[in-house]
Amino acid sequence: DTGVSQDPRHKITKRGQNVTFRCDPISEHNRLYWYRQTLGQGPEFLTYFQNEAQLEKSRLLSDRFSAERPKGSFSTLEIQRTEQGDSAMYLCASSLGTGGHHEQFFGPGTRLTVL
Amino acid sequence: AQSVTQLGSHVSVSEGALVLLRCNYSSSVPPYLFWYVQYPNQGLQLLLKYTTGATLVKGINGFEAEFKKSETSFHLTKPSAHMSDAAEYFCAVRSGGSNYKLTFGKGTLLTVNP
Numbered sequence: 001d002t003g004v005s006q007d008p009r010h011k012i013t014k015r016g017q018n019v020t021f022r023c024d025p026i027s028e029h030n031r032l033y034w035y036r037q038t039l040g041q042g043p044e045f046l047t048y049f050q051n052e053a054q055l056e057k058s059r060l061l062s063d064r065f066s067a068e069r070p071k072g073s074f075s076t077l078e079i080q081r082t083e084q085g086d087s088a089m090y091l092c093a094s095s096l097g098t099g100g101h102h103e104q105f106f107g108p109g110t111r112l113t114v115l
Numbered sequence: 116a117q118s119v120t121q122l123g124s125h126v127s128v129s130e131g132a133l134v135l136l137r138c139n140y141s142s143s144v145p146p147y148l149f150w151y152v153q154y155p156n157q158g159l160q161l162l163l164k165y166t167t168g169a170t171l172v173k174g175i176n177g178f179e180a181e182f183k184k185s186e187t188s189f190h191l192t193k194p195s196a197h198m199s200d201a202a203e204y205f206c207a208v209r210s211g212g213s214n215y216k217l218t219f220g221k222g223t224l225l226t227v228n229p
Contacts, residue, residue, distance in 0.1 A: 004158070031215060042119075042205050042219030043159070056216065091158060095215070102147050102166055102209065104217060106158035 002026070004107035006092050012113045013082055020078045021110045025094030032075050033104060034067055036060065037089040049075060082114045117142045117210045121220035129228050134178075134193040136223045138206030141187065147209040148189040149217065150180055154202045162204075165189060176200070201227045 005024045013019050025032050030051050035043035046065070047057045051072040061067075064082075069075040079086055089111050093104040122137040140146055147166050151159040163174025170182040176199075180191045189206060203224050207217040 033216065035217075040124075040221070042207075042222050043217075045216040045218070048215055058216075093159075102164060103149075103161055106151075106160070108156075108158045111156075 004092055004094050004105050006090075006107040006110050008110060009108060010111050010113075012115065014115050015082060015084060017082055018078065018080045019082060019112065020076055021090055021092075021112075023075045023077070023092030023094075023107060025074070025092070026096075026105055027073075029094035029096050029105070030072065031095045032069055033093040033095070034075070034077055035091040035093065037091055037109070038087075043091055046077075079112075082112075084114045087112055087114045117146065117208050117214075117218045119206050119208050119218055119220035121204075121206055121223050123223055124221065125224045125226065127226040127228060128196045130198055131195050134191070134196045134200065134225065136191040136204050136206075136225065138180075138189045138191065138220060139187050140189060140206070140208045142208055142210045144210050148180075148182060149207040149209070150174065150178070150189075150191050151205045151207060151219075152202050153205065153222075159205065162191070196225075196227045198227050198229065201225055 007022045033048045034046040037043040049069040064080045067077045089109045091109045092107045095104045118141045120139045149164045150162040153159050165182045173179045178193045203222045205222045206220045
């Protein structure tokens, strides 16, 4: 069990640049979630996929944010025209969608700093 | 809508003392409740969960929590704190059904003094 992995772990970018993060879930998990965590706060839900379908998006996910999970395996989160307010830890989680399992397993996160 | 309130952003205990971290939730339907722990610069690790059944749930590292519907609470306890318990703890709620997203509290930073 390799767990949920995220890449990169850290990203520093200048305001206005685009960034893309990758998440690889646990292999048999069909649900994948993105959360954002700012300093001193708990994680906030951004979006969630079941297989390749994006089923829910938070109002936090502005037009500059887009997430994909093209083959129902890994997912990418892109932020266009980054702003300083986008600086945060971006967390990915996955879960198994059958058998009453409810646990979300989290990756180590990608810490984004926008200068 | 679901929400979580964690009372006390910072709790400090002595090694060997009781740990009590408070969590109250709001949910329109029977909730699923979770406690996660986060160490610096790491992701979240599940400590324990309540879904259905027994209201006292035991988790890893000696932690336990009790679901009290009448009080809408899910407080986390550990009888004897260890230095390695120092971390940030998050309570989370999921309203069940087809709603899979977790709503987290703001977290409680636990400090353990020698």
